[in-house]
Amino acid sequence: MFARLFNPFRFRKMSLQSAAEGILETHVTWEEAENKLQEALNTKAKFGKNKSVVHVGEGNGFLSRIGLITCDWDGAREDEKLPKQFALKMASCMAAKKMEEVTPEHMRLDEETTRQMWNFFEIFLKETHNAEVKAYNFLRKFEDSVAVPHCFYTVPFSEENKLAGSIALEYLDNTRISHVYQTLSVAQVKQVARELGVMQGLSVLHRVENEEWLSQRDVYTAFWKNFTTDVLVQMFGPLKDMDPSMVESVDAVIELVPEYYGSNFATTIHTQYGVKPVLVNGDLWSANVLIDKENDQIRALIDWQLVHHGTGVEDLLRIAFSGMTSTDRRAHMDELVELMYDAMEETLEGAPAPYTREQNRDLYELLLPHAGFFFAPVAMPLFLTTMADPTLSDEDKAQKKTVVMDKVRGICEDIVVFHKRNEHKKKFEWKSADFAPNIPNMTAAAPKSD
Known part of the structure; x- marks a missing residue:
C-alpha cells in the first residue's frame, strides 16, 4: 500500500x-x-x-x-x-481521445482551445460518473424486475479520490451489442420499448420525483458548453463529404443550429409541460443495449451516465435513431410509443400515470428534433473510429457507411419535418437563460486549415 x-x-x-x-x-x-x-x-x-x-x-x-x-x-x-x-x-477520457485522433486534421481546433475543452470535458466526465453511481444505487430498488445488470459496488469521484472512479457490474455472458453501423430488428426495439415502459412505471412507484439529485441535473447544458455553434456545424460537415446526396438535408439542419445549440429541453420539458417526471437513461443508443446472442432477446439496458428526470419518449427516440433503419423507424414509431405507454400503465397497476397517452404523443413530437440534434453529429466520430480499423475491407467499410448514412439522413430530414410541425404549438424555453460556452474564446476559434 x-x-x-x-x-x-x-x-x-x-x-x-x-x-x-x-x-x-x-x-x-x-x-x-x-x-x-x-x-x-x-x-x-x-x-x-x-x-x-x-x-x-x-x-x-x-x-x-x-x-x-x-x-x-x-x-x-x-x-x-x-x-x-x-x-x-x-471513467476515462482515453476513448474520446482515441476518437479525436481519427478526426480529420482540417476539422480540429487550435491547440489552446482544444486543451481547455479537454479540461472541461474531464470535469463533465467526473460529474456523469458520479450520477451513474447514484443511478445504480436507485435502480437496486427494483433491479430484479427490470433489465439492468446487478451492481456489485461503486466508487465515485471525491476530494480524496480524484482519478479512480469505477463501477463493478454483473457480467451477462453470451451477449452482444448493436453498433451504430448495424441495425436492430423491429421486434428487438419493441422489447426495448416495453422495458422502458416497465422502468418508467417502477420509477414512478418508487417516487423518482423525490430524488433531488436528478431534478438538479442539467446534463445537456453541461455537454453543449464544451462546443460552439461553429463546432456543431463542423460536426455535421463530414456528412456532406461522405454522401453528396445529403447536402440538402444537412444544410437544412445547419440552418437550425442556432436555435437548437445549447438545448436542455429534454431535462426541463416535464416541468414546462406540467407533468410528473420519470427516470430517463439519457444515453440509450444501440450500443447501450445488451442482446442475447442465441435468441436475440434484450438482456439489459446499461450506461446511466446521462440519467435525469424527464419523459420516457426521449430514450425511445434515441434507441430508434441509433438502432433502426429510417424506413423501419418511421413505419413503427407510433406503435412503439404506444407499446411503451402500455407497459408503463400495466406496471403502475392503477396508480396515476405521470402523463396521458395524448400528452405522451405530444411530448414525443416536441422532443424529436432535440434528440436528433444531440445524436446525429455524435454518430460520426463513433463511425469514423470504426472506419479507422485497418483490418476492415473496402467492402465492409462501404456496407457500414450505407447503414450509418441511412440513419443519419433520416434523422436530419425528420429534424426539419418535426421542427415545422411543432411551430404552431405552445412555445417553450429550450435552453438556460445564461447559457454560454465554457471557453470564452471558443466563439472565435476556427478549425485548422488544410
Missing part, C-alpha cells in the same frame, strides 16, 4: 486524459478492485494469479473504459458462490 500511494508515476499522471498504470491504462488498480469486490461479496478470497482483463468497450462510447475481469479465485470457501467474471467500468 505504501509503495502504491507514493508511486511517482501515479502522481505524475494526474489526469483522466492520459494513460496510467492501472487496469486498461486507467487509474483503477487491481488492488483497489479486489478490495472493493471482497467487501461487496463478504469474502476473503483473492482474484488469483491467473486473473485477467479484456477491453470490451472499444469504440462504443466516450466516457469510460470497460474491462471484462476474469477471476481465478484463491482461498474461496466451499460454500461461496463467487462470480467468475464481472464487468468493471472505469
